[in-house]
Amino acid sequence: MSVTPDVRILPDGRLESKLADLKPVYTDGEAIAEANRCLYCHDAPCIAACPTGIDIPTFIRKIGTENLRGSARTILSANLLGYSCARVCPVEVLCAGACVYNAWHRTPIAIGRLQRYATERLVASGGAASLLTKAPANGKRVACVGAGPASLACAGYLALEGCTVTVYEKRAVAGGLNVTGVAPYKMHAEGGLAEVAFIRSLGVEFRTGVEVGRSILPERLLKEHDAVFLGCGLGTDSALDIPGAHGEGVTGAVGWIERMKLERGFGLAEVKHAVVIGGGNTAIDAARELARLGVPDVAILYRRTEADMSGYKHELSHAREEGVRLIERATPEAFVREDGALRAVRLADGREFACELAALAIGQGSLGSLASAFAGVKTDARGRVEVEALTGRTSNPKLWVGGDATGGELVVTAVQDGKRAARSIARALGIAERDGAAMRAGAE
Ligand SMILES: Cc1cc2nc3c(=O)[nH]c(=O)nc-3n(C[C@H](O)[C@H](O)[C@H](O)COP(=O)(O)OP(=O)(O)OC[C@H]3O[C@@H](n4cnc5c(N)ncnc54)[C@H](O)[C@@H]3O)c2cc1C
Ligand code: SF4
Missing domain, CATH: 3.50.50.60 (FAD/NAD(P)-binding domain)
Structure with a gap:
């Protein structure tokens, strides 16, 4: 993994460095051999099982013909965070779990490892942005709250559509749980940060150390932007109220x-x-x-x-x-x-x-109160924000919500929420649909 400015924020001597990668990136030979096992199924069940609808047989076929740029383009168009998803997705219950090989009691195609092989070099080298076409600036301003997978996806797709996008993150480091939470034997913080650098290279601005609701108020965000996406995730760990629970250990x-x-x-x-x-x-x-x-x-x-x-x-x-x-x-x-x-x-x-x-590990608190701090946002009896199911738009027409904040629990579902919100925001702001626009790839 190359050193990007984001990666330099990480101190040396972190405990996670002791945990080795359990599924290292394939060599060229391993990748081609595995790609050639794929049957390129018609109506491939693996595509239907991917929440972002990546065209899996197509990207695998391109690996087989040594067209790595084309393969990475197929992946990133449908899922801008296709690199981290390759490493952290529970493929056993998603794409690989749906692979036809399972029905014959044979090992399914290692879709995650092939996806990592196709994307890693381009994301790490900073060259991935050159795979995607960007529309000219359209003068629209969008704010994304939180720099986790949901906001990163929303921000990246809208930047490609020509919007000026700013991500506000309360921590010193961007990336959300992809950097702070994912098991190190799947991906170290460096992997999540390389992906943040990729999203930045699409033209997104990051303001870290800025807590919305404290350093900057919701009213100001709404006033200064044409649309706001809230991808603030969940709150802190729930506590156990029993004797001895408060103290070291x-x-x-x-x-x-x-x-x-x-x-x-x-x-x-x-x-x-x-x-x-x-x-x-x-x-x-x-x-x-x-x-x-x-x-x-x-x-x-x-x-x-x-x-x-x-x-x-x-x-x-x-x-x-x-x-x-x-x-x-x-x-x-x-x-x-x-x-x-x-x-x-x-x-x-x-x-x-x-x-x-x-x-x-008994749950995390909700940050629903942050959403309710935006004027006009309706919540249900349990305090959950009411949103349009297909878009994540709230009852405040300028505010969209997605990711863990609305009940998701995977990186890939957060990405899909961010992508759907980006499409909805683009429509709401009257941004003309482009042929081949990345955010229109994959499932609705
Ligand atoms: C320990 C752990 C391990 C996991 N492992 C996996 C895995 O292996 N595979 C998988 O698919 N999923 C995994 N998940 C789930 C996955 O990480 C989440 O579903 C996903 O990260 C949700 O993305 P998000 O963008 O909604 O939220 P987050 O990733 O939580 O990002 C939200 C961001 O918003 C910021 N924020 C919050 N409030 C504010 C505010 N007021 N102002 C500015 N910024 C704010 C936060 O600091 C954070 O950076 C794991 C979760 C945990 C807790
Ligand atoms: S279901 Fe399995 S064999 Fe068929 S296209 Fe998907 S990965 Fe390839």
């Missing part, structure tokens, strides 16, 4: 992962036993990361049974291979401390598990 899982990925000198020296509380993908990721970082005893404590867990089965089975234990029907009642130091977690049924670190 008990932490939110998403917060812990962010420190592990980005903070210089953040370590695990004293941790011999760790528990992760929760049953979703964040819980499994945190447990796998702890085990792969060398913590000898890692357990996931889940309140129901394995069958009820929302985390992916294939991820849980990898966690087990790495030594992680699953403790079912585990309802924490108290954290046990000695002289303030965390020693164990006690369950409601009296079982106790030793731990010097407990990571809570």
